[in-house]
Amino acid sequence: MKYLVFCDNILNMKAHAYRPLLVLIAVVALILVVRAMVISDKDFGAHEKGYRFGWHDKQNEEFWKDGFKVKYLDKSFCQNCHTDKWDTLMGSAHKNISCQNCHAKEGVVAADHPEKVEKMAIDRSRGQCLRCHADIPDVGSGRALITKKVDGASHPWPEAKESECVECHDVHAATFK
Amino acid sequence: MKLGLGAAVGAGTLITETGKIIAAAPQNDSDTRYAFLVDTTKCVGCGFCVKACKVENEIPFEANASRTWVERYVVMKDGSVYADSPKAAREGFTSPEISGYVTSSEGKVVLPHGEHEELHPLVPDEKEISKSFFVPKLCNQCDKPACVQVCPVGATYQAADGVVLVDRTWCIGCGYCIMSCPYGVRFFHPVQKVAEKCTWCYHRITKGMKPACVDACAFGARDIGNLKDPDDPVTKIIKTERVQVLKPDYGTGPQAYYLGLDHEVR
Numbered sequence: 448m449k450y451l452v453f454c455d456n457i458l459n460m461k462a463h464a465y466r467p468l469l470v471l472i473a474v475v476a477l478i479l480v481v482r483a484m485v486i487s488d489k490d491f492g493a494h495e496k497g498y499r500f501g502w503h504d505k506q507n508e509e510f511w512k513d514g515f516k517v518k519y520l521d522k523s524f525c526q527n528c529h530t531d532k533w534d535t536l537m538g539s540a541h542k543n544i545s546c547q548n549c550h551a552k553e554g555v556v557a558a559d560h561p562e563k564v565e566k567m568a569i570d571r572s573r574g575q576c577l578r579c580h581a582d583i584p585d586v587g588s589g590r591a592l593i594t595k596k597v598d599g600a601s602h603p604w605p606e607a608k609e610s611e612c613v614e615c616h617d618v619h620a621a622t623f624k
Numbered sequence: 625m626k627l628g629l630g631a632a633v634g635a636g637t638l639i640t641e642t643g644k645i646i647a648a649a650p651q652n653d654s655d656t657r658y659a660f661l662v663d664t665t666k667c668v669g670c671g672f673c674v675k676a677c678k679v680e681n682e683i684p685f686e687a688n689a690s691r692t693w694v695e696r697y698v699v700m701k702d703g704s705v706y707a708d709s710p711k712a713a714r715e716g717f718t719s720p721e722i723s724g725y726v727t728s729s730e731g732k733v734v735l736p737h738g739e740h741e742e743l744h745p746l747v748p749d750e751k752e753i754s755k756s757f758f759v760p761k762l763c764n765q766c767d768k769p770a771c772v773q774v775c776p777v778g779a780t781y782q783a784a785d786g787v788v789l790v791d792r793t794w795c796i797g798c799g800y801c802i803m804s805c806p807y808g809v810r811f812f813h814p815v816q817k818v819a820e821k822c823t824w825c826y827h828r829i830t831k832g833m834k835p836a837c838v839d840a841c842a843f844g845a846r847d848i849g850n851l852k853d854p855d856d857p858v859t860k861i862i863k864t865e866r867v868q869v870l871k872p873d874y875g876t877g878p879q880a881y882y883l884g885l886d887h888e889v890r
Contacts, residue, residue, distance in 0.1 A: 495654060495784035500772045503781030507791040515827040519680040519836040543842040548672045551679065578670035578716030579842075584698060584750055588757035589843055590668035599718055 518558045522546045528561070532619055539621040549575060549618070573599065576612040654784035657851040658824055658879070661858045661867070662760050665884035666845040669694055669758035671716035676840035678714065680825060687814040690714065691822035692762040692837055697888055698722060701754045705888050706746065717758070721745040759882075759889050760845060762837070763788065763809045763822035764870065767877030771801035771810060771821070780819065786879060787826055792818045806874045824848060851879075 460468075489505040525546045526533045536542055549570050582596040600608050603615070617624045677692045678685050693712035699705050710723040725746035727733050733746060769788045772780050779794035780801055790801075795818035802810040802819060813820035825835035829848060833839075838846045849858025861867070867881040871890070882889075 491778070494781075496782040500769060500782040501784075502778045503789075504791055504794070507781075507789065507793070508783055510792075511789050511823060511826040512830045513827065515681070517680075517828055517831070517833065519676045519839060521833075521839050541842075543844075545672070545676075545840050545842065547676070547679075548840055548842070574715055574718055577718040578672065579668055581716075581718040583717055583720045584748065584753050584756040585668075586753055586757075587755035588664075588668065589666040589845070590758070593668060 516558060519547055520558060525550075535619045539619060541618065541621045571611050571613050573608075573610070573612055576616075576618075655852055656785040658765065658786055658829060659849055659851045659858065659862060660762065660765070660824060660880040661847045661849065661861055661883070662762075662880060663845050663847075663883040664757060664759050664886075664889075666843045667694065667758040667760055668843055668845075669696055669713060669717040670842070671713040672840045672842065673760060673837035673846060674712050674714045676836040677822075680828075680836035681823075682815070683820070684814055685714065688712075689811045689814055689820075691809075691820070692760065695759045695761060695889070696722070696756070697759065697886065698748055698756045699754045699886075699888055700748060701752050706748065707888075720747050720750075722748065755886075757886065759885070760837075761807070761809075761870075762880060763824065764807055764876070764878030764880040765824060767879065768875065770804040770806065770874075770876055774800040774804045776800065783826075787824055787829075788821065789823055789826065790819050790821060792816055795819050806871050806876060807878070 491504050492502070494501040494503065494505060522533075522536075522545050536544075551568065551570070577597075577599045579590075579593055580595055580597055581599050583590075585591045597603075602608070612618070615623060671694055674690055674692055674694060675685075677683070678690060681691055683690060688711060690712035693709050694717075695707055695709045696713075696717050697705060697707050706722045706725055708723045708725070710717075722745075725733055726743040727746050729742040729744070765786050765788055767786070769780075769782060772782055772788060776798060777794055777796055779791045779796070780788060781791070782788050797812065797818055799812070799819070801821075802812070805821075810819055810821045812818070825833075825837075828835055835846075835848055838848055847858050849856040849862070851859050851862070853859060861883075862881050865883065867883055868885040869878040869881060870885075871878070
């Protein structure tokens with residue numbers, strides 16, 4: 448009975464009542480249409496990993512994919528031009544070492560090379576060689592397999608502890624000069 | 625896509641030593657689930673991975689923060705364990721001195737601020753060392769990342785391929801994620817002033833490259849693979865060899881697998 452009265456009220460609605468109602472419906476519909484056009488499914492939402500772990504702005508994934516320049520390059524990048532150094536390196540015990548481990552200091556990267564060739568600084572410091580060749584306790588680690596070990600403070604003699612290793616050693620060939 | 629149990633085991637779920645199944649390849653439509661493999665027996669502690677990471681991901685070299693780091697463990701014959709990672713080992717391990725430990729003149733190990741007058745850096749007696757090894761650490765890109773769950777603003781999230789990322793424009797710097805990570809991976813970016821973490825070099829792996837730390841390692845101690853590709857060499861090792869994860873009892877489902885992990889490593 449109440450339901451019939453309700454229907455009757457709507458059907459017999461006066462103009463001053465249903466016109467604002469139509470306007471209200473139109474405004475809500477407009478908002479929904481605009482929202483669907485402006486906010487794409489690439490925006491905030493519970494994506495593949497669900498609400499618990501995957502709630503995020505989808506567009507941020509693009510930042511992490513493309514927002515960074517690839518700076519550290521594999522040594523095959525160097526192979527194209529520096530063939531002589533490449534051949535020497537490949538025949539030495541150092542063949543697995545990536546070029547950019549030594550041929551770059553902070554702020555200068557292989558990706559800028561060769562355009563900024565003059566900035567391609569070389570780290571010739573003694574500590575650079577001691578990273579692998581310092582004689583420290585290594586029982587049971589892969590370091591024990593490195594055969595050439597030196598005491599950084601006294602090699603080759605105590606007075607020479609400030610000198611650079613490359614003064615005597617050829618790093619690319621892993622031999623003496 | 626629904627998979628039967630047999631297919632799911634074949635497609636990359638793993639059975640841990642406790643018999644629980646870690647869902648290594650969660651069921652979604654993505655054809656990629658990255659996993660990292662660290663062979664600790666190969667690591668020599670040179671720290672080139674840390675150096676390369678800092679260059680690649682724009683973490684200032686001088687800042688005492690790093691996305692990845694290398695730990696040294698020295699286990700003595702009497703059972704005591706010393707561990708250090710000076711400045712995240714960005715310059716490698718070049719000294720037998722173990723940073724963070726100081727001994728008194730009697731040779732007793734004390735904290736740096738002890739009341740002893742003569743303090744010396746700790747250099748363990750080489751004859752008393754049982755084993756001494758290096759363990760690279762980085763983000764585990766957990767299946768159930770605690771850092772994501774605690775974020776109050778939805779700034780950190782897990783992508784479909786399992787990598788956990790931080791939306792720098794939404795992070796408010798509350799630090800909850802830094803506290804919640806059981807592995808201590810997260811930190812504040814000294815320049816961006818937001819929470820920062822290892823992304824396994826997301827800008828490289830999504831282009832088919834290896835992360836910078838993998839390329840920098842001369843000893844093959846690090847590698848990355850796709851658990852949903854049964855022919856992937858890393859996936860084959862994870863599925864056929866004896867691997868461990870860090871802190872499996874936290875229930876985070878870490879996806880950095882370690883070969884040759886010692887029980888002293890935390």
